[in-house]
Amino acid sequence: MLTERLAASDEIKQVIAIDERRGECAAAQWHILDVRDPAIAEKLRGADVVVHLALDLDLETDPAARTAYNVRGTQTVLTAAAAAGVHRVVLCTSAMVYGALPDNELPLSEDAELQATAEATGVGDLLEVERLARRAPRAHPGLNVTVVRPAVLVGGTDTALTRYFESPRLLVVAGSRPAWQFCHVEDLCGALEYAVLEKVEGELAVGCEGWLEQEEVEELSGIRRMELPSAVALGAAARLHRIGLTPSPAGDLAYTMYPWVVSGSRLHDAGWRPQWTNEEVLAELLEEVAGRHTLAGRRLGRKDATAAGAAGATVALLGTAALVRRARKARRRI
Numbered sequence: 381m382l383t384e385r386l387a388a389s390d391e392i393k394q395v396i397a398i399d400e401r402r403g404e405c406a407a408a409q410w411h412i413l414d415v416r417d418p419a420i421a422e423k424l425r426g427a428d429v430v431v432h433l434a435l436d437l438d439l440e441t442d443p444a445a446r447t448a449y450n451v452r453g454t455q456t457v458l459t460a461a462a463a464a465g466v467h468r469v470v471l472c473t474s475a476m477v478y479g480a481l482p483d484n485e486l487p488l489s490e491d492a493e494l495q496a497t498a499e500a501t502g503v504g505d506l507l508e509v510e511r512l513a514r515r516a517p518r519a520h521p522g523l524n525v526t527v528v529r530p531a532v533l534v535g536g537t538d539t540a541l542t543r544y545f546e547s548p549r550l551l552v553v554a555g556s557r558p559a560w561q562f563c564h565v566e567d568l569c570g571a572l573e574y575a576v577l578e579k580v581e582g583e584l585a586v587g588c589e590g591w592l593e594q595e596e597v598e599e600l601s602g603i604r605r606m607e608l609p610s611a612v613a614l615g616a617a618a619r620l621h622r623i624g625l626t627p628s629p630a631g632d633l634a635y636t637m638y639p640w641v642v643s644g645s646r647l648h649d650a651g652w653r654p655q656w657t658n659e660e661v662l663a664e665l666l667e668e669v670a671g672r673h674t675l676a677g678r679r680l681g682r683k684d685a686t687a688a689g690a691a692g693a694t695v696a697l698l699g700t701a702a703l704v705r706r707a708r709k710a711r712r713r714i
Contacts, residue, residue: 381565381566381569382431382433382569382572382573383395383397383403383405383408384404384405384407385569385570385573386573386576387405387407387408388407389573389577391577392576392577394409395407395408395409396408396409396411396423396424396427397409397410397411398410398411398412398413398415398420398423399412399413399434400412400413400414411423415432415434415453415456415457416449416452416453416456417456418456418459418460420456420457420460421459421460421461421463421464422464424460424461424464424466425464425465426464426465427461427464427466428466428467428468429466429467429468429469429470429576429578430457430461430466430468430469430470431469431470431472431572431575431576432453432454432457432458432469432470432471432472433472434453434457435450435453435472435502435505435506435509436449436450437450437501437502437505437539438538439501439538439539439540439543439627439628440627446502446505447504447505447508450502450505450506450508450509451505451508451509451512454471454508454509454512455512457469458512458513458516458520458523458525459520461520461523462516462519462520462522462523466523467522467523467524468523468524468525468526468578468581469516469523469524469525469526470525470526470527470528470572470575470576471509471513471525471526471527471528472527472528472529472530472568472572473506473509473510473527473528473529474503474506474529474530474533475488475529475530475531475561475585475587475640475642476496476500476503476506476635476640477494477496477503477506477507477510477529478492478493478494478495478496478529478640478642479494479495479496479497479634479640480496480634480635480637480638480639480640481495481634481638481640482556482557482637482638484638484639484640484641486559486591486639486641487561487591487641487642487643488585488640488641488642488643489643489645490529490582490583490584490585490642490643490644490645490646491583494507494510497631498631499629499630499631499634500540500629500631500632500634500635501539501540501627501628501629501631501632503631509527510527513525513527524581526575526580526581526582526583526584527582527583527584528568528571528572528575528584528586529583529584529585529586529642530563530568530571530585530586530587531561531562531563531585531586531587531588531640531641531642532560532561532562532563532587533562533563533564533565533568534562534563534564534565534661534662534664534665534668535564535565535566535664536565536668537565540627540628540632540635541632541635541636542665542668542669543628543669543672543674544636544674545601545603545665545666545669546669546672546673546674547603547673547674548603548673549603549604549605549606550594550597550598550601550603550604550605550606551605551606551608551613551633551636552594552605552606552607552608553607553608553609553610553613553614553633553636553637554607554608554609554610555610556610556636556637556638557637557638557639558593558594558597558636558637558638558639559591559592559593559594559638559639559640559641560591560592560593560594560596560597560658560662561587561588561590561591561592561640561641561642561658562587562588562656562658562661562662562665563586563587563588563654563661564588564654564655564656564660564661564664566655566656567586567587567588567654567655567656568586570652570654570655571584571586571647571652574647574650574652579650579651579652580646580647580649580650580652582646583646584644584646584647585642585643585644585646585647586642586644586647586654587641587642587644587654588654588656588657588658588661589654589657589658590641590658591639591641591658592658592659592662597662600659600662600663601662601666613633614630614633617629617630617632617633618630
């Protein structure tokens with residue numbers, strides 16, 4: 381989507397696309413290459429701006445392999461860009477790097493401290509990418525780095541946060557204060573284009589205007605809540621992940637408990653505006669996940685989903701707890 385958008389821009393002379401397989405944009409000049417290959421420097425020679433989007437945040441990827449790919453890829457691109465004489469690199473992380481905390485301001489400014497920990501899926505990798513971004517201009521004088529941090533990304537994505545809406549009930553942790561802000565991939569591409577054209581620089585947050593309270597999300601989605609005490613929800617999530625039954629660590633729950641809404645003031649000051657509202661993006665997300673069934677972050681097969689739908693979320697959770705007990709017994713027999 382971004383490749384086609386940049387290729388269609390009258391302000392961009394040429395688009396060079398590098399990936400492990402050729403994309404559909406015929407207007408771009410394609411190179412088939414792993415971003416971790418130092419040979420990428422030669423392919424970047426002559427470019428003014430590089431946009432690095434090759435991040436693996438797949439829930440099913442082995443965490444060690446995911447980190448190796450994400451960190452090594454970013455290191456290689458930054459070093460290669462500097463060697464090739466590129467003057468700007470645009471990176472994309474997530475607003476998750478600000479952390480989801482009960483005392484977060486609504487909304488957070490771009491300059492807010494990054495208080496996330498590495499306890500949620502891929503967030504440790506994103507924090508390392510952020511560290512590399514800040515260090516790169518010092519290590520490579522003349523190289524500028526822009527970082528774009530989208531809110532909950534929707535539009536062909538599969539994350540712990542989008543899977544939240546595949547559950548038979550929306551899990552709400554007692555005493556929490558969720559605030560939902562989305563970002564459609566089309567709006568992210570628009571923000572990235574602003575960065576490529578150097579209409580804005582630095583650390584940028586991007587998302588829809590404002591946010592939705594949990595009650596609004598439940599009303600719009602038509603999905604009822606299931607409220608659990610914090611100790612029960614977090615404890616169960618940690619145990620299920622530890623024995624490999626769910627792909628999402630307990631840290632993912634924080635992002636459904638506390639606000640991490642961003643203002644996007646720098647993009648707004650530059651004239652950028654989101655084309656999508658939170659309500660519209662939520663509606664598209666619900667359409668995308670229709671027919672999928674997830675419990676505690678784990679996708680259910682058709683048979684399991686039918687049982688969960690018939691029994692309700694509470695019984696389904698008890699069934700998951702039974703799986704934990706069976707797994708423990710199996711381990712004791714080994």
